[in-house]
Amino acid sequence: MPRPHYLTVLDRSGLLTALARFDPHVAGTPPLGLDLPGSDIDVICQATDAEAFTKTLWDFASPFDGFTIHQWTNDGRPVVASFHLDGWPVEVFGDPRPVAGQPGLRHFEIERRLLALGGHGLRAAVMQCRREGLKTEPAFARVLGLEGxxxxxLLALEQMPDADVVRMLNACLT
Known part of the structure; x- marks a missing residue:
């Protein structure tokens, strides 16, 4: 039986409502249309109060299958919770930085921009790499010929003008 659409799962669960005060943003492969059967739903949050964020996650998600939560102290790592909702693995990240500045959302926005500019050819090439077992960022890097x-x-592409991105895409996809 196929999994429900990720937005249906999020809506039915109430996860985003439970996390509303932490500015939740859904990222990762499902919103990009690059998900595979084992792909997860990533939710990126701003958690300036790690204890309050951890308690909110614990109260909401501890009843779900596979629930784990990791909270470190004084080392800058985000709080990370994992659990399952309706056949979807879910990972929730809480970092004290504003969501827009967090690497996970920055990668997501860059990938969305690349897909918008690269169209079907880029999407097909990235999906082929994903089917071969690569994670999303390494798949984009391989298709684009990015080294290191x-x-x-990928973050280095963030400030590149669209015209330069299109030239790069045309060179990689021809």
Whole structure:
């Protein structure tokens, strides 16, 4: 039986409502249309109060299958919770930085921009790499011929003008 659409799962569960005060943003492969059967739903939040964020997650998600939560102290890592909703693995990240500045959302926005500019050809090439087992950022990096750390290489595209991105895409996809 196929999984319900990720937005249906989020709506039915009430997760985004429960996290509303932490500015939740859904990211990752489902909103990009790059998900595979095992893909998860990522929710990125701003958690300036890690204890309140952890308590909110515990109260909401601890009854769900596979629930785990990790909260570190004084090392800058986000609070991370994992659990399952209607056949979907879910990961929720709470970092004290505003969501727009967090690497997870920055990667997501760059990938969305690349897909908008690269169209079907880019989507098909990235999906082929994903089917071969690559994670999303390494798949984009391979298709685009980016060298080095794929996460850093994608962030380097953030300030590149659209015209330059289109030239790069045309060179990679022809």
């Amino acid at each position: 750390d794929p996460y850093a290489a």
